[in-house]
Structure formats: C-alpha cells, structure tokens
Amino acid sequence: MAETTPLVEARALELELPDMNAPRGFGPRPRVRILHPVSLTLRRGEILGIVGESGSGKTSLGRTLLRLHEPTGGAVLFDGNDITHRSQADLRILRPRMQMIFQDPQSSLNPRRRVAASLSAALDLGAPGLRGPARRAALEEAARAVGLDPALIDRFPHELSGGQRQRVGIARAIVTRPDFVLADEVVSGLDVSTQAQVLALLKRLAAEMGLALAFISHDLSVIRALCDRVCVMRAGRIVEQGPCAALFEAPQTDYTRILLDAIPLPVPDPGWLERGAPAR
Template sequence: MSGTEATALVEARGVEVTYGGGRPLFGPKQPGIRVLHGVNVTIGRGETVGIVGESGSGKTTLGRALLRLVPVSAGTIRLDGRDITRLGGAEMRPLRRRMQMIFQDPMASLNPRHSIRRILGEPLLLHGVAGNRREAEVQIRAMLNRVSLPAAVLDRSPHELSGGQRQRVGIARAALLRPDFVLADEIVSGLDVSTQALVLRLLKELSRDMGLAMAFISHDLSVIRAICDRVYVMRFGEVVEEGPCAQVFDHPQSDYTRLLLDAIPLPEVDPHWLFPGTADAVAPPPVPKETCA
C-alpha cells in the first residue's frame, strides 16, 4: 500500500455514472448512457490532485460523483474510510460541510438576491460553525482578509463585484466551513492571467495552511503542473494515466497524454511563478488588497 493510499481521505473504486435510462411509461427499459467506466481515484490528506482531459472526457462528472452530487451506478466512494456511495440525503447532510466545491462560474453559484454577508454567513449558521451572527461576522471578516477582499464587499451583491472578486468569495465560502476536501472545477478559466495567478496563490496558501485534500479540474496543463502534486488524465470516462505531475508531463506513458501535451505545449515551468520574488514557492507573499470603488 502506498503512502497516499494509507492516508487517503477520498477514495473512489470502480466508479461508474450512467445518465438517463430507466423504464419509460411505455416500452422496454432503456440502458442509459454510461459516462464513467470503472474509475479509480485516491486523494490523500493535504494533497492536491489534478484531473485533466478534453471536453467530454468525464472529469467534471467524476468530480461531482466524488461529492455525491450525481448518483453512482456502480463502484464505491469513501470519505475518511466511510462508504458514502449510497447514503441518503439525511445521512449525507452532516458530511456536506466536510466536502465543498468551488464552481467554474461564480456568478451562477452566488445567489444574486443576497448580499455577500448573507452568502457567507448563512452556511456558517446552518452547519453550526458559528453559534450566532456576531461569531459569523468575526469569522467572515477574518476570511475576507485572508482572500484579500475589503470588508466593503459584505454589503454588495454578486453583480457588483469583478469576476476575480466573485471567485474569491466562492473560495471564502468553501474555506469558511473548514472542509476536509475541496473540489475546484475550472475556477480560473474565465479570468485574465494576472487574476488567475492571484486566485491560484490564494488557493494554494489556504490548502497548505488548512491541510485540505483538493481535486483541481482544469484543461490548462501549466496550471495543473504548477499547483498539483499528482494528476489523473481522463479520456472517454476512463483514467488513461496517473502519477506525479513531473513524471506524467515529462515522461508520459499514454499516447493520449502525449497528444494533449503536443496540442498545448507546456512552457518551461518556473517553480516560483505563482509567488514571484520569493525563494520558497510554497510561502506566498502578502497579496495587495483591492478596493471596491
């Protein structure tokens, strides 16, 4: 048993996901469309794992299956050794705090009718992380400071913030619940390069400080290589290659991985590119706070 398997927080074995199918009102039972085909994934405590593949490869479906947001038709998913594959809604509710997701489109995942204060505060009260609104306010302001957002955003609505600010609100919402596992799904794909670097620095810092297990879904191979420890390469709902990032990208074993690398050649990666001006790529410098005009 490897060190990662021995300390696994999230473990998927033989996972299949099938959409559609079932028995219609009239006619024979339909088989449905299988999207994942016996996928195995292990994510250790404090480990950041990348999941890559072209559109339609099944990487987002795999991420949602790990969080039990889509039903699994075969296989098992374990969280901290507990089989959660077929737990009902009531049984999953206490575990939801431990498994959080940062969405690709923060505008679609933030309630446009609510203020940022309400968006961040209500989950704290719902899950009992804060005992009252005053405690919630203290925790929210501390987290805003960590993600380099001014307190003025608390009285704003999501549409009044920039894309980068909204994405940091999404990160803050997930981190406030003190999760064990976070799924980040294409979270920098719609941001400019400088904002991407800002968001990735913040995410890497939080992951390090909180000891999060994180799955990072992206089509950007340079981002995966910069922030992930290991990577899974997916094609047609199957894992075709997995291993440490440097090994997979420098010495790919799968023809498909080679095709991906040839299609989007990786630049020479500077290990300090996320944290320029520092000798230690793991310890980012303070990020200047933005003002809300």
C-alpha cells in the same frame, strides 16, 4: 508519522445516468455510461489535478466523489466511511466537510444578495447555531483567508471584480472549514494574472488548512503550476495518473502527449505561480 489513510477514495467507481440525449418516449429513459471503473485516492494537504478534454468525464467524476451523483458500481469512501449509497439526508452531516467551488461565481452567487448573506447561507450548513458577532466574525475570517477586504462582504456581487467574485466563491467553500474541496474549472474565465493569484491562493489554503483539493481543469499549464499529482481522463476512464512532475516529464500514453502538445506555449517562467502570490 505520515498519514496513510486517504481522505477521499474512489474504488472502481462506475456511473450511469439517464440519457439526456435520448428522445423522450414512454418508460424510463435509457441509461448512458458516464464513468467506467475509476480508482483514485486523495490525501489531506494534497492537490490532485483531474485533466482531460471536454466531455471526458471530469465533472461527473468530481460530482460523484462529492456524492452529488450516486455511483452505479464501485465505492466512494470519505475519511474511511463508505458513502457510496448514503442517502442525501445522511450525507447532510458530512456536507460541511466536503465543498465545491463553482466555475462561474457570477451565476452561482445570488445577484440580489449581499456577499455576506451568501457566505452566511453557506455557513448555515456547518454552524447554524452561530449567531450575532460570532457569525459576523466567521464570515470576515473567511474573507480574510481568501485575501478579500472584509468590508467587501457588504457589497453585492456585481460591485466586485471577476477575481474578487472568484475569491468569494472560494470563501463560501471554506467558511465551513471543510476537509475536501472540489474546484471545477475555477480559473477558466479569468485573465492570466488573476488566474495566477487564484491558483496561489488555492495552493496556500490547501497547505494551511490541510485541504484535500481536487482541481479539475482542461488546461495542463494550470495543472502543472498547482498540482501534486495528476489523473488524466479520457472517455470516462483514467488513462494515466502519477506525480505531476513525472507526468509532464515523461507522459506514458499518446493521449497525454497530445494534450501536452496542445499547451500553446511552454511556461516561460516556472516560478510565475509563487511570485503571483497575493499579499496576505
């Protein structure tokens, strides 16, 4: 039977933050509205694209779904639990199940640590008791799962290529075997063929691990290649959401149409992602 409960759900989510642009004065900073009521659902094995121009609220929404921000209205549910106002201490128990892949593995990986040490620190979140050969085996398994030669985890980040570093970033996110992964602009800095390989990898992992994957990008051609459903954001709101194919075929808002028109060239070969798949 098809699973009906979403793994992640936002119900009329609102977010205000202290306004970093306001001049510093006495008293609390004025607050600025970042998200207007936003609602979405994400199921296991599903890839949800979140697209919109820079400043539209994609990162803020993603961070709120992970409860790195506390909502000021509405609710966030994770696997049926209302986590809207859970303390960070309470959330620690869920952290291994909700992970993030960073945009820039270059700056998010400690340059003075071998890759294995960074992966190991991530694993501590979910399996602090795992020691010795079993721990090493878990790190190597995460490397293999992302198509990295396990021998590479004994290197330092600067000894790897950009594509390899992004794979390390993905390995770090999946080493705790999460249910929900947020990927925020993770292919933006990569050349097109490396992009295709990383996207194919994410697609395979989402299917194999049954991940609920929220994939943020300002690039609609990337969204089209990867996602099952898409939310289009503008000024802190979702202005349109639906199945990927339908949205590209018949956008319902002028804004989405403008974003679509901004794609530099139609993808000449719609099968590029499948063929770009890395050998396992």
